[in-house]
Amino acid sequence: MDVNGKLTHATVLLVDDEPASRFAVESVLSRAGHRVLAVGSGGEALTELDVRLRKGNLPDVALIDVHLPDMSGFELCRLLKERPRMAGLPVVHVSALAAPPSDRCPALDAGDEAYLTVPAEPEEIEAAVRAAVRAARLRADDQALVKRLTLLSEMIVTIQAARSLQELVEVAADGTARLTNTPAAVFVLDRDDELYRGLPRDRTSVALPGPDADRAVARLLRRLSQGQSGVQITTVPAPLWPTGLFRPGVEHDARLALVLTQEGRAPVCLAAPTRGLRRVGPEAEALLAQLAQATALAAEPLLMYQVERHVALTLQRSFLPKPDQLPELPGVDAAVRYVPASQDAEIGGDFYAVLRAGGGVLFAVGDVVGHSLEAATVMVEIRHALRAYCVDESDPSVLAERLDRMLRHYHPETTATMCLALVDPDTGRTLISNSGHIPPLIVRDSGTADYAKAAGPLLGVGLSHPPPTELFLEPTDRLLMITDGLIETRGTDISASMEHLRAAASGALPGLDALCDTLLDCFGVDRGDDIAMLALRLG
Structure with a gap:
């Protein structure tokens, strides 16, 4: 159509078995600038449309004589409308006889756009074609717009x-x-x-x-x-x-x-x-x-x-000492690792701490439940409280009790897991208090590894903590403490993941750094949670 909405040209399928009538209509439409495809029967029309459908260039309108040799024009129209990819083709029925209501009703039921009696004035024929094409294109535009609006709604849901x-x-x-x-x-x-x-x-x-x-x-x-x-x-x-x-x-x-x-x-x-x-x-x-x-x-x-993630990560890193920033620990060697969650995941409250205490060296690994800036902030408070408490107290169970009270007093909606290990460098005597955390893994140079039998309630739930578990480390033993971000996988039982960790640690090369790096290579790629890891041995 031109800027005034007038149909400038169209491709018209003319279906008429009378050569004279077909020639007359074709001449009128050709003089008006339209391209005409003339066939003499319903079967020929269907064949022509199938060919054009495969090529993707259906005509703009079909002029169909009501009386065809192999089927009625109404039947042909109905066949077209039943085919999904041809249903939008506008149809104008043509008849040499005046159309009584008994003819016009079947035409409308079949899906035609107009009913034209010939002979007719050229202007009337062209107007019928123009109106049918315009109505079909408006319907197609409306359908396309509805389709786009539906797609827009679907895309907005996906984007959100x-x-x-x-x-x-x-x-x-x-x-x-x-x-x-x-x-x-x-x-x-x-x-x-x-x-x-x-x-x-x-x-x-x-x-x-x-x-x-x-x-x-x-x-x-x-x-x-x-x-x-x-x-x-x-x-x-x-x-x-x-x-x-x-x-x-x-x-x-x-x-x-x-x-x-x-x-x-x-x-x-x-x-x-x-x-x-x-x-x-x-x-x-x-x-x-x-x-x-x-x-x-x-x-x-x-x-x-x-x-928020950047702030939480900065907070985490600023309060967790880097491997080369650990304090001097006479008689004990230690290695630490911290790996933040993957870019698409939230930062949590994983932490570790290495502190001098009256009875030796205190090692801690913990995880504040939740993933947010608040979890990272509570992590900082727990580390500061632990530093303060161990100035005059070194028993891991007592320290856990005090941290539990602190958490319930200042953050009653928050819980945390934590494992504390107090190591005497001279004797290897180790006291472990485990508050709902993965227990420490003792890795021996003989190629075996076992979890310490230490368990207790989460911090922040108000339950009493049992006395610490006592064990003795050999000079060749390595004690490994981790947060669950290293091994926890959705849909996998944590006990199975712990067994996989035990097997991997058993086969790690000697040394603390080798142990940490081996486990990170095995489990720590693109994790959805933070990873804190601490390994130690008697020096």
Whole structure:
């Protein structure tokens, strides 16, 4: 159609077994600029449509004579409407006889758009074709819009379920590509100027642009977002838009939907090639803007979590001594490890401590239940309280009782697990108090390993703690204390995981660092929880 809505040309399937009538109608439509495909029977019409369906170029309208040699025009219409991929083809029935109600009703029931009696004025024939095509295209546009709106709703639900910024940009890129039926890219620039880029899943890694493209987009987003509010729809010409972001090695003008998160800092950008959007239609940009707003809303809590995770991780690392920062421990060697949870997981309250106490050296490994900045904060309080309590007390069970009271007094909704081991370097005498934690593992140079028989209630539940378990370490023994993040796996019984750990530790090379590194290599890759580990032996 032209700008005035007038049908400029169409492909018309004319089904009529009378050559003279067929010639007359074909002449009228051809003079009006339409392309005519003329056949003489219902069977020929079905064959022609099947061929064109396979090629993807169905006609725009079918003019069907009511009286055909092999079937009625109404039956042919009904057959077309029963085929899902042909149901949208508009049909105009044609008859040389005036149409009584007994004929018009079956035509309407069969799904036709109009009923035309011939001979008719050329203007009337063309008007019938024009009206049928216009109505069909409006219906197709409405159906496409409904489909896109449904898809938009589905994409918003998927976007809101994203658990990380990287997952968010990836699902948003898939949604943008599906919504616009074009290539797409989605970007989020966080407050630390780190760019998260998402492309549709059908893009292969070998076809992805390099870091220079990301830096160019980051500069562009910073400039375009200055002083912006609401959704900004803008075009970036190909020389300014990195080559290959939409199609490998191809330059494209980019149409951007740019919006800031609510706090007004992090730009969120949905991008598609301008030429592709024009083919889809003007409503695609409106839907793109809505999807951009939904992506920005979903990015807001993820950005806040990212900040909280950074603070919690900084807090963890600032209070946990690094392996080369452990205090001097005459008569005892120690090795420690701390591995934060994978990028997509929250930081918890895992900790370790190595402290001098009146009866020897106190070793502690613990885990505050929960994963948040609050858990990390409570972890710090427990470590400080433990340092203070062991100034005048070294019995691990007494220390556990005091920490339990502290936790119930200041954090009544919080619990923690912890294992304390007091080691006398001169004799190897070791006292262990275990508060709901994985018990220590004694690894011997003979190639065997066993868990210490030490158990007790969680900290923070108000139950009394039993006397400490006593054992004696040999100079060749290694004592290993871990948090459950090293071995706990959803769906796997913890006792089975502990047995796997025992077997792996038994086969580790001699030395504390070798033991820790072996276990991290076996169990500590891409974990969903923090890992704290402490290994010691008599020096």
